[in-house]
Amino acid sequence: MRILVLGGGGREHAIVDALLRSRHAPEVFVAPGNGGTASIATNVSDLVIDDPDAVATYAADNNVDLVVIGPEGPLVAGVADAVLARGIKAFGPAAPAARMEGSKAFAKGVMRRHGIPTGESRTFAERKLDQATYYLRNVDYPIVVKADGLAAGKGVIIAKTQEEAQAAVALCFDGAFGEAGEVVLVEEFLKGPECSLLAFTDGVTVVPMEPARDHKRAFDNDEGPNTGGMGVYSPVPSIDEYTVAKMTALLQRTVTGLYQEGIRYRGVIYGGFILTASGPKVLEYNARFGDPETQVLLPRLTSDLVDVMLAVVDGTLGDLSLMWSGDYAVSVVLASGGYPGPYETDKVIKGVEDANAVEGVTVFHAGTALRADGALVTTGGRVLDVTALAPTLREARQRAYEAVTKISFDGMFFRSDIAANPFGSEA
Ligand code: GLY
Numbered sequence: 001m002r003i004l005v006l007g008g009g010g011r012e013h014a015i016v017d018a019l020l021r022s023r024h025a026p027e028v029f030v031a032p033g034n035g036g037t038a039s040i041a042t043n044v045s046d047l048v049i050d051d052p053d054a055v056a057t058y059a060a061d062n063n064v065d066l067v068v069i070g071p072e073g074p075l076v077a078g079v080a081d082a083v084l085a086r087g088i089k090a091f092g093p094a095a096p097a098a099r100m101e102g103s104k105a106f107a108k109g110v111m112r113r114h115g116i117p118t119g120e121s122r123t124f125a126e127r128k129l130d131q132a133t134y135y136l137r138n139v140d141y142p143i144v145v146k147a148d149g150l151a152a153g154k155g156v157i158i159a160k161t162q163e164e165a166q167a168a169v170a171l172c173f174d175g176a177f178g179e180a181g182e183v184v185l186v187e188e189f190l191k192g193p194e195c196s197l198l199a200f201t202d203g204v205t206v207v208p209m210e211p212a213r214d215h216k217r218a219f220d221n222d223e224g225p226n227t228g229g230m231g232v233y234s235p236v237p238s239i240d241e242y243t244v245a246k247m248t249a250l251l252q253r254t255v256t257g258l259y260q261e262g263i264r265y266r267g268v269i270y271g272g273f274i275l276t277a278s279g280p281k282v283l284e285y286n287a288r289f290g291d292p293e294t295q296v297l298l299p300r301l302t303s304d305l306v307d308v309m310l311a312v313v314d315g316t317l318g319d320l321s322l323m324w325s326g327d328y329a330v331s332v333v334l335a336s337g338g339y340p341g342p343y344e345t346d347k348v349i350k351g352v353e354d355a356n357a358v359e360g361v362t363v364f365h366a367g368t369a370l371r372a373d374g375a376l377v378t379t380g381g382r383v384l385d386v387t388a389l390a391p392t393l394r395e396a397r398q399r400a401y402e403a404v405t406k407i408s409f410d411g412m413f414f415r416s417d418i419a420a421n422p423f424g425s426e427a
Pocket of ligand 1: 228229289290
């Protein structure tokens with residue numbers, strides 16, 4: 001079996017690692033991949049992964065049996081559709097379903113039509129700044145301003161005052177997020193701890209993974225700007241089975257609602273939930289595996305990931321249940337100085353082998369590459385995900401941070417409080 005994985009982050013390294021544990025013993029290609037995937041699979045650095053035709057042609061020419069789509073860009077661009085049209089299996093939703101991530105206004109519409117609890121919101125299209133200004137005079141603060149489309153995690157602004165909210169709307173309409181900001185949502189600010197619940201779905205059956213908690217702010221104590229995620233752990237001891245069942249029911253209702261509207265969703269549906277005093281509410285959906293959530297979920301998955309993906313694609317997920325190791329997982333992100341703002345790259349990374357030698361630890365690569373001289377160097381903002389498994393959350397955390405001490409590169413920074421407060425409300 002030949003599998004092509006699209007993407008080059010820590011999420012894709014963790015996906016490749018899990019695929020290679022399969023009884024199907026697949027040959028795995030990764031486009032573009034990174035310094036970590038280069039040592040376990042074949043990197044394909046010159047494929048334009050947002051181009052549906054280019055990906056479908058590559059897959060057909062290279063006898064690929066399954067294309068696994070990691071990031072949201074190719075999903076929203078219609079890569080799954082193009083691959084399926086060539087008779088090749090694609091893991092990841094087709095473009096109409098990927099709109100659940102590609103358009104926040106579309107996702108809100110689905111939630112409204114199918115009674116999914118979420119924050120109150122208003123949508124402003126066609127750069128209607130006057131209407132937004134009028135609305136912003138009569139709402140409670142803080143409030144959340146969101147660019148409708150994909151903005152690499154940057155299009156969500158929490159405004160504490162009317163002036164900040166107005167400036168955020170103007171920023172979107174002035175093109176700061178390109179086309180993504182042509183439509184703007186103004187949404188109620190919801191209070192409570194966050195939880196990521198990802199599920200596999202074949203469009204009919206929804207099978208949840210275990211809950212994970214991401215830490216989105218750059219610095220300790222949830223200070224600093226929002227990032228793609230600075231660390232994560234799973235499972236989350238403070239989230240009981242009853243709450244997981246409620247979140248799962250909301251994901252099932254979403255997928256069933258889409259099916260009733262003629263949209264069959266196949267792949268991973270990621271619910272970003274906020275656990276409010278009146279129960280879980282959906283903050284957002286992602287149409288893919290989370291990053292860094294995948295780095296703590298897939299190392300704990302003991303089911304064969306290829307079998308799960310084929311069941312999703314073939315519509316037989318109802319015949320399958322997921323198996324998980326009893327361990328806890330903690331992952332600490334090592335980032336380039338300056339991230340999520342501007343940062344330098346091409347810094348030599350030392351100590352990854354020593355970190356990998358710590359019991360229970362796997363270092364997933366995110367923004368790395370192997371230079372022509374053989375050195376492992378930084379290429380991105382989030383550089384490495386140091387992930388540890390252990391029978392308790394405390395031990396997993398100790399192992400992860402012990403491994404972190406082995407690694408160094410110029411400007412490296414990380415949060416020191418990942419999973420430090422598992423019964424608190426970190427988000
Ligand atoms: N962890 C956030 C995301 O994957 O979007």
